[in-house]
Amino acid sequence: MSPKGKRGTMASEFFEKVWDVVAEIPMGKVTTYGHIAAFLGNKRGARTVGWAMKAAPGPHLPCHRVVNRKGELTARNRFATPHLMEERLRSEGITFKPDGCIDMKAHLWVPGE
DNA sequence: GCGCTGACAAAAA
DNA sequence: TTTTTTGCCAGCG
Numbered sequence: 001m002s003p004k005g006k007r008g009t010m011a012s013e014f015f016e017k018v019w020d021v022v023a024e025i026p027m028g029k030v031t032t033y034g035h036i037a038a039f040l041g042n043k044r045g046a047r048t049v050g051w052a053m054k055a056a057p058g059p060h061l062p063c064h065r066v067v068n069r070k071g072e073l074t075a076r077n078r079f080a081t082p083h084l085m086e087e088r089l090r091s092e093g094i095t096f097k098p099d100g101c102i103d104m105k106a107h108l109w110v111p112g113e
Numbered sequence: 114g115c116g117c118t119g120a121c122a123a124a125a126a
Numbered sequence: 127t128t129t130t131t132t133g134c135c136a137g138c139g
Contacts, residue, residue: 012136034122037134045134046121053120055136066120074120082120 014040018052021111025065028093029109030102032069039111053077064088065109071101 017040025031033046042048053063054077064085068074073082073089086096095103 014135032122033120037122042134044122044124044132046123047119047133048121048135050120051134051136063120068121069123070121076120080120 014042014045014048015052015055018049019057019061022053022061022063022066024111025062025109028107030065030067030071030089030094030104030107031109031111032067032104034069035110036066050074056080065092067102071097071104073102 018036021036021039022031033049034043037043037045037049040049049066053061053066053075056063056077056079059079061079063075063077064073064080066075073085075082075085089102090096094107097103
């Protein structure tokens with residue numbers, strides 16, 4: 001299967017789970033690495049979640065809806081840059097604080113809902 | 114084959 | 127309360 005599917009070789013099961021959760025984030029909402037990690041069972045595996053984002057399978061993955069605990073945009077890959085994320089998040093209804101961080105209490109989404 | 118780095122977060126001091 | 131250390135796991139030198 002997989003017309004171009006060379007994913008099983010580079011990504012672990014954990015990575016695919018992260019992509020699956022991120023893909024379910026509703027528009028106008030954001031989540032944090034820690035929440036995804038905890039949902040997958042790795043409470044302190046937030047770093048590994050960030051790795052999965054960096055290793056994103058494609059630009060269709062809403063990695064721009066994943067931010068850190070501070071609500072700051074830290075993404076860095078060919079599909080998403082912090083600047084691009086800000087534009088995109090605002091386009092979806094996300095509001096930023098003067099501090100430059102996302103208003104978490106207003107847009108924080110939790111996996112599993 | 115071994116060690117360091119890295120889109121983070123939480124517990125300990 | 128703030129600062130420091132530890133934990134996670136895969137990619138890269």
